[in-house]
Amino acid sequence: MNVSRRIVLHFPPNMTGQPVVCRLVKDFGLTFNIIRASVSPGQEGLLVLELSGERKNYDKGIKYLTETGIEIQSLSQDVVRDEVKCTHCGACITICPTEAFVLEPKTRKVLFDHHRCVVCGLCVKACPPRAMILYF
Amino acid sequence: MAKTITEINEKIRKGRAVVVTAEEVIDIAREKGVRKAAEEIDVVTTGTFSPMCGSGAFLNIGHSKPRIKLGGGKVYLNDVPVYTGIAAVDVFIGATALPDDDPRNKFYPGEFNYGGGYVMQELVSGKDIRLTAAAFGTDCYPRKKLETLINIKDINEAILFNVRNAYQNYNVAVNLSDKVRYTYMGVLKPNLGNANYCSAGQLSPLLNDPYYKTIGVGTRIFLGGGTGYVAWHGTQHSPTALRGDNGVPRQGAGTLAVIGDLKQMKPEWLVGTSMLGYGCTLTVGIGVPIPILSEEIFRYTTVSDAGIMAPIVDYSEAYPQREPDIVAEVSYAELRSGHIKVQGKDVPTSSLSSYPKAVEIASILKQRIEEGEFLLTEPVAPLPGVESGISFKPLKERPIS
Numbered sequence: 001m002n003v004s005r006r007i008v009l010h011f012p013p014n015m016t017g018q019p020v021v022c023r024l025v026k027d028f029g030l031t032f033n034i035i036r037a038s039v040s041p042g043q044e045g046l047l048v049l050e051l052s053g054e055r056k057n058y059d060k061g062i063k064y065l066t067e068t069g070i071e072i073q074s075l076s077q078d079v080v081r082d083e084v085k086c087t088h089c090g091a092c093i094t095i096c097p098t099e100a101f102v103l104e105p106k107t108r109k110v111l112f113d114h115h116r117c118v119v120c121g122l123c124v125k126a127c128p129p130r131a132m133i134l135y136f
Numbered sequence: 137m138a139k140t141i142t143e144i145n146e147k148i149r150k151g152r153a154v155v156v157t158a159e160e161v162i163d164i165a166r167e168k169g170v171r172k173a174a175e176e177i178d179v180v181t182t183g184t185f186s187p188m189c190g191s192g193a194f195l196n197i198g199h200s201k202p203r204i205k206l207g208g209g210k211v212y213l214n215d216v217p218v219y220t221g222i223a224a225v226d227v228f229i230g231a232t233a234l235p236d237d238d239p240r241n242k243f244y245p246g247e248f249n250y251g252g253g254y255v256m257q258e259l260v261s262g263k264d265i266r267l268t269a270a271a272f273g274t275d276c277y278p279r280k281k282l283e284t285l286i287n288i289k290d291i292n293e294a295i296l297f298n299v300r301n302a303y304q305n306y307n308v309a310v311n312l313s314d315k316v317r318y319t320y321m322g323v324l325k326p327n328l329g330n331a332n333y334c335s336a337g338q339l340s341p342l343l344n345d346p347y348y349k350t351i352g353v354g355t356r357i358f359l360g361g362g363t364g365y366v367a368w369h370g371t372q373h374s375p376t377a378l379r380g381d382n383g384v385p386r387q388g389a390g391t392l393a394v395i396g397d398l399k400q401m402k403p404e405w406l407v408g409t410s411m412l413g414y415g416c417t418l419t420v421g422i423g424v425p426i427p428i429l430s431e432e433i434f435r436y437t438t439v440s441d442a443g444i445m446a447p448i449v450d451y452s453e454a455y456p457q458r459e460p461d462i463v464a465e466v467s468y469a470e471l472r473s474g475h476i477k478v479q480g481k482d483v484p485t486s487s488l489s490s491y492p493k494a495v496e497i498a499s500i501l502k503q504r505i506e507e508g509e510f511l512l513t514e515p516v517a518p519l520p521g522v523e524s525g526i527s528f529k530p531l532k533e534r535p536i537s
Contacts, residue, residue, distance in 0.1 A: 087185065087407060087419060089490040091322050093474075094330035103474060108491040125247055126323045128187060128409045128488065129419065 004052035006035065006075035011045035015070060021049070028061040029053055035075075036118045048075060048118070077119050078135045081112045085131035095126040144178045144427050145511045153178045155505045157498035158339045158426075158437055165438040174434035179505055179512065182344045183358070183423040183497030184336040186489035187409045189320070190300030190371060190391075191418045192230040193256055193398050196292040197267065199225055200284070204269060205277035211269040213255050213286075224277060229255055231418035245318040245413025253418030254408030256296075259288050260360070261403035294398035296360060296406075300370040302422050304342030304390040305377075305446055308333045308466060308485075310478060313452035318413020322488055324451055328478055331448065331485045336494035337441045337468035341424035342390045344437045346383045347522065348375070350426050352515025357394065358423030358501045361405035363510070364396025366424075369519040374528035383436065386445045386465065388528075390519065394422065405497075421493065423501040427512050441468035448478060458530060 011020075016039050024030045030053035039045035051058065065072055088110045093101045100116035101123070103109070123132045147153040154177050156164060161180050165173045195218075197206065205224045212218065215235040219228040233252035240246050259265055264285040273280045288294050309321030309332045317324040322332045337343065345351045355366040370391025377389035405421035428434045448463040449455050463478060470476050471485050504510035520526045 085407075087490045088492045089186075089419075090487040091332070092486070094325070094332070094484040094486040095323055108472070108495075125245075125412045128322070128411060129407050130249065130410055 001055045002052065003055050003058045004050060005058075006048065006050050008073040008075050009045075009047040009049065009065065010071040010073070011039065011047065012069055013042055013044050015068060016041055016043065016045040018068070020065065020068060020070065021047070023064065024051070024061045028057045028064070030057060030061050033115075075119070079117050079119050079121065079124065080114075080133050080135060082131045082133060085129050086110070087129050087131070089128060091126060091128055092123045092132065095122050097122065138430050139178065139428065141427050141429070141512050141514050147178055148505055148508055148511055151506070151508055153505060155179045155181060155502045157495065157502055158182045158344050159495060159498065161437050162338065162440045165434075170435055170438065171431060174428055174431040177428050177434065179502075180344065180426045180428060180434075180437040181423060181498040181501040181505065182336075182339055182341040182426065183421070183494040183501065184302055184340050184489060185405070185421045185493035185497060186334055186336070186419060187320075187411070187417045188298060188301045188420040189232050189417045191256075191296070191298040191420055192228055192252065193259075194226060194228050194293065194295045194297055197225045197227065197286060198290070198292055200279060200282055202279045203277045204271050204279035204282050205274055206269050206271060206282075209269055209271035211267065213265050213267055214250075214258070215266070215268075216250070216252050216255050218252075231256065232415050234416060241413060246415075247412065248410045248414070248416045251408070251410075251416025253416050256398075256418055257403050257406050257408040259294065260398060260401050260406050262288060288399055295395065296364065296398045296401065297367065297393075297395045298370075298420065299393050300372060300391045301394050301420055302341050302370070302392045302424070303335070303388055304340070304346070305385045305444065306334045306388050307449040307455070308446050308471065309451045309455070310448055310463060310483065311452045312450045312463070317452050318411075319451045319455075320411050320414045320417075321451060322486065323412055328481050328483050331471070331476055331478065331483045332488055333446060333468070333471045333485060334488040335444075335446070335468065336489055336491060337444050337472070338439055339491070339494045339498055341422065342392070343384060343439060343444055345424075345426050345433070346379070346385065346436055346439075348390060348519040349433055349436075350429065350515070351392070351424055352518045354513055354516040355424065356510070356513040357425070358421070358497055358504075359394055359396040359401070360398070360421055361402030362396055362400030364394050365513075366392050366515075366519075367395040368393040372528045373520060373526065375520055375522050375524060376527045380443070380445060382439060382443050384439055384444055387447050392422075419490075421497050423497040425501060425505060425510070425512055441472055444468045446471070
């Protein structure tokens with residue numbers, strides 16, 4: 001069985017120089033999508049990943065991460081759109097730093113690509129009808 | 137080919153009227169030619185769905201037992217203050233009213249998550265609303281306090297009356313400064329980070345009848361999902377605004393004051409809206425039918441986004457300081473492409489007016505006319521046109537003494 005989870009990794013300062021994610025791929029056959037990253041050598045780092053793979057490999061990967069001293073949090077935050085409230089005005093389009101909102105050329109409806117969303121939350125307050133909701 | 141409204145209404149009653157939206161008409165005119173299309177088409181429907189702060193509603197609450205004189209007192213609906221300076225149990229709720237305890241911009245930028253616009257939407261959706269009132273008491277209206285739930289279905293009248301809606305064209309807002317600006321035109325990122333515009337463009341009512349040849353006082357319209365009427369020209373109506381060769385204003389020009397029965401309206405077409413750091417308002421859906429009485433009137437309805445220009449204005453300095461400076465001019469076709477070039481920079485664009493909803497409104501209106509439910513009206517008086525010389529005046533401040 002495959003699993004796909006969004007996780008937040010907090011790297012202690014001494015770990016930021018190590019190729020941790022690379023080992024998740026090589027040793028455990030997992031795939032990843034970096035959602036957000038802030039890693040500077042010698043400083044505490046933060047990495048938000050969508051990690052996918054076979055269930056038992058996923059669990060092994062998480063065990064490995066825990067043993068390295070990295071603190072793992074599941075990403076419980078999520079931005080979703082209330083489809084009833086959205087008026088498709090488009091005010092969000094230029095606010096979003098990752099271009100998660102795209103205009104469908106023919107209908108001019110605003111499409112929300114959830115996979116591009118990095119849960120920064122900028123759209124939540126900039127949305128005039130308050131259709132974007134941040135879940136914790 | 138001249139037709140009359142009476143003739144068009146006759147066709148509507150028989151289910152034979154040819155109705156198209158202001159979007160559809162563009163291609164039809166291109167394919168068939170203006171003359172032929174003008175003969176065939178009877179009505180062109182327009183639409184717009186946009187935040188419109190000049191919106192509000194008069195409510196007659198009904199008389200409590202014993203009676204209370206709300207007029208001149210203090211009244212709140214869901215903690216939002218309403219205007220009471222009229223008759224005993226009439227109040228006016230404005231779209232931008234905020235609860236007294238809203239922090240405004242004390243925590244900058246303020247969120248303005250609730251206000252008059254939201255109360256109006258909840259009222260229209262049939263939700264109970266909390267009314268709290270304090271009055272001074274008179275011999276004939278002895279009561280001084282009232283706390284009750286009210287519902288739109290129980291109160292006597294609920295009349296939407298918007299003093300300024302459906303702006304004929306509007307500014308495109310940018311920010312030339314180096315910090316974020318929170319405006320009624322949305323969040324403007326620094327250094328030309330984005331450009332926000334707010335018009336339905338080729339679908340917008342007054343852009344399809346630029347000289348107000350058919351839209352006038354008494355014109356029956358789609359308003360907030362129900363039926364309404366043009367009551368007057370709107371505040372700040374400025375017919376003498378700069379116009380292009382096609383007659384279309386190149387800046388904000390005409391406006392409409394509209395009226396209608398709130399009880400027939402629908403919450404999906406009157407939407408409470410919040411502008412970060414600016415305030416609360418109401419997004420209003422309006423659709424106006426344009427009777428094709430002549431080839432000239434028809435030609436105006438064929439305007440497309442490429443033929444409508446708007447001024448780009450800096451909302452960090454020029455707008456707040458009321459300077460007339462315009463950064464550049466741009467067409468709605470360019471704005472809708474998603475990017476415009478301003479001062480050599482590629483600037484992404486966003487709209488505050490919903491084009492898909494404007495299409496939906498024009499289509500609903502088209503359907504109502506085709507099905508014979510919606511007849512056109514002859515205006516009882518025209519809106520002031522270019523010849524009136526009326527323009528939008530700034531305030532000249534004068535010392536009080």
